[in-house]
Every structure is written in structure tokens, then in C-alpha cells.
Amino acid sequence: MKPAPFTYYRPDSVAETVELLGAHGDDGKLLAGGQSLIPMMNLRLAQPAVLIDLGGVTELAGIRRNGALEIGATTRQAAALVSSEVAEAAPLLQRALGFVGHPANRNRGTVGGSLAHADPAAELPAVALALGASFSIRGPSGTRSVAADDFFKSYLTTAVSPDEFLADVVFPSVRPEHNRAGFCEVSRRHGDFALVGAAVSISLSSRGDVEEARVALMGVADRAVRIHEAESALLGHRLEEAALPREIGAIAARELDPPFDQQASSQYRKDVAAVVVERALHACRDETAAREGM
Incomplete structure (x- = not known):
């Protein structure tokens, strides 16, 4: 099957993404890696009127060490899997990433996309809970941080409102000796x-x-x-x-x-x-x- 008709946007900044979400509300759906959303659209289990592709928002990708480990929401799972920063600061995350789908899925799938999708059988939500991660959520009112314990609400549902999006995931750095x-x-x-x-x-x-x-x-x-x-x-x-x-x-x-x-x-x-x-x-x-x- 093919997806129902939709309007496509590809913003190139966080500000434009916030503007598009504010304009389209519940009609808009964010596209990160598409490993969950696109199959659902093809089966018409999801029929968003507006698709907002985050692939052009480069500031949402990347892995940074600033005491804690910060991973941009659109960082590819494959990149996180081979990252020395992830291996050092959050080895549990790296181990779990190797179980996510197949290499083709990880090459397109994003860290933030899996977490925001919140599939109860997915690896990364459980890892986020085990590591005490926090989520940086952006919206019209600015940025807010939500602990992993409060982020996952129910089946495919998180604390992210329709006019917000997940920007970063922060994992506390571990101490290898302890x-x-x-x-x-x-x-x-x-x-x-x-x-x-x-x-x-x-x-x-x-x-x-x-x-x-x-x-x-x-x-x-x-x-x-x-x-x-x-x-x-x-x-x-x-x-x-x-x-x-x-x-x-x-x-x-x-x-x-x-x-x-x-x-x-x-x-x-x-x-x-x-x-x-x-x-x-x-x-x-x-x-x-x-x-x-x-």
C-alpha cells in the first residue's frame, strides 16, 4: 500500500520546526529516520496531513560530551553504535544499540526517533530508564527537560506535546570503576x-x-x-x-x-x-x- 496524501515540509532550523508545529498542531507529524513512521503510513495506520522532515535541521544531530553525554535526537543509531564517546560514557546504550533492528535500520533510524516513538518492545526506552536519562524538549515556550521516568506515558505516547519535539537526550556519564x-x-x-x-x-x-x-x-x-x-x-x-x-x-x-x-x-x-x-x-x-x- 501507499500512504494517504500529505503535505511535506523540510525545515532547516529549530525555529522553523517550532513554527511549523505551531501552525499545524495535531495535523503535523515529525519524520526523523522513518523506520517506524513510514511503514505505518504505507499501511495507513498513520495518516498525517502534514509531514515535517527533520533531516535538514543539522543542529539536532551529533554526539557531545559536556560532563554528561548529549545525543542529538536525529543522530543515526549506527553513528551512536560506533561512537567512542558513547562507549566511554554510556556502554549500556552502545550494547543495546547492537540489538536494534538490522544494520539497514540503524543506518537510517535515529536515537531520538526510537525514544519518541516509545514502542514498548524497543530497546532504547528501557536503556533510557536504566541510565536515568533526561530529555530536552523544544516548543513555542522554549526548552524544558523531562526525566526518563516521566517521559514514557503509555503505548506510543510520551510527554512531548503536539506542538513540541524532542531535541536532545542526555545520559549521565558512568564511572567505570563503580x-x-x-x-x-x-x-x-x-x-x-x-x-x-x-x-x-x-x-x-x-x-x-x-x-x-x-x-x-x-x-x-x-x-x-x-x-x-x-x-x-x-x-x-x-x-x-x-x-x-x-x-x-x-x-x-x-x-x-x-x-x-x-x-x-x-x-x-x-x-x-x-x-x-x-x-x-x-x-x-x-x-x-x-x-x-x-
Whole structure:
């Protein structure tokens, strides 16, 4: 199928983008990489009257280190995947990017586009939650910052209003000597949408026990979610404790009520949630062992 008729704009500045969104409101739809929107338009699941292509707004692309890691919304996923800045400041993000679709998707798909689309099975929203990212949102009233915990509202819905757009994503820089991270997902084939996935970020004290933990799951609700009970259960423990990953996985899955579809039952997703959390924590533990062996 082909998309319904629409009017196309390609602004070359943030100011022009804000003006176009203000003029067209709910009729306008932003195009970043198009890896989600264009297929939806071709199937006529999305029929925007106005398409605003962000490809010409060069200031929205790029990766910058300014204490934190700042990634422009239209930065290609492929560029972030090979970035030394991302590898150093947010290794969990880099690991997860390798699971996003296929190389062709990552060559066109953008970091901000995936986050703003807010697919509950997508990797990057879970990573944003696990890393405590914040989102810079631009609109007619200027720029505002929204924490990841407040950004994802429900299925394909975020805190971005119709007259606003996502400009930057800011990830706090990790401290390699104290931070550990793990990512795991299960899909039918590599590159398929994940059935369930987990992103885990751990901060260790000088004694080596867990002083902060963030555990995020995808594919188990109408959006990526943090599992606060599992996070609390990790505090004060050492990653070397043999039974810890399995215990935390069981806690993470205990209260879940995942959706079901033709790909997987609710119970299957719940069972897999425990496994991916366990494996992500094993990755954190392996990282600790590797560092101690240096």
C-alpha cells in the first residue's frame, strides 16, 4: 500500500520546526529516520496531513560530551553504535544499540526517533530508564527537560506535546570503576522486535556492594518500565553472591501482568522476564570479575 496524501515540509532550523508545529498542531507529524513512521503510513495506520522532515535541521544531530553525554535526537543509531564517546560514557546504550533492528535500520533510524516513538518492545526506552536519562524538549515556550521516568506515558505516547519535539537526550556519564551494566533480550530472530528485554545499571560503593540499582524491562507493559522492587532488593548485596541474579529475576517478574499476542503468551513473557533480568545481572557480575582480574 501507499500512504494517504500529505503535505511535506523540510525545515532547516529549530525555529522553523517550532513554527511549523505551531501552525499545524495535531495535523503535523515529525519524520526523523522513518523506520517506524513510514511503514505505518504505507499501511495507513498513520495518516498525517502534514509531514515535517527533520533531516535538514543539522543542529539536532551529533554526539557531545559536556560532563554528561548529549545525543542529538536525529543522530543515526549506527553513528551512536560506533561512537567512542558513547562507549566511554554510556556502554549500556552502545550494547543495546547492537540489538536494534538490522544494520539497514540503524543506518537510517535515529536515537531520538526510537525514544519518541516509545514502542514498548524497543530497546532504547528501557536503556533510557536504566541510565536515568533526561530529555530536552523544544516548543513555542522554549526548552524544558523531562526525566526518563516521566517521559514514557503509555503505548506510543510520551510527554512531548503536539506542538513540541524532542531535541536532545542526555545520559549521565558512568564511572567505570563503580558502574556495571547488563543488557539481555529474547526475540525469535536477531533483529526482530524483542519479546522481552532487560536493561540493568548498577552503582557499587567503595566496599563493592550495590548502592544504587536501576532495572528496566521492555515488552511486558504498555511502555518500558522500571521494576522498583527488584532495584530495592539489590541494595547492599554484592554481585558475586551466587544466588542473587536468579532471586532478583524472580522478584522482577513476580508482579508483572504482561500483554499477550500472536508472538507470545502473557505467562511466557513473565517467565522470560525473570530470565533476562538474571542474565543481565550475570553480565554485571562478569564485568566486575573482568575488572578485578585486570
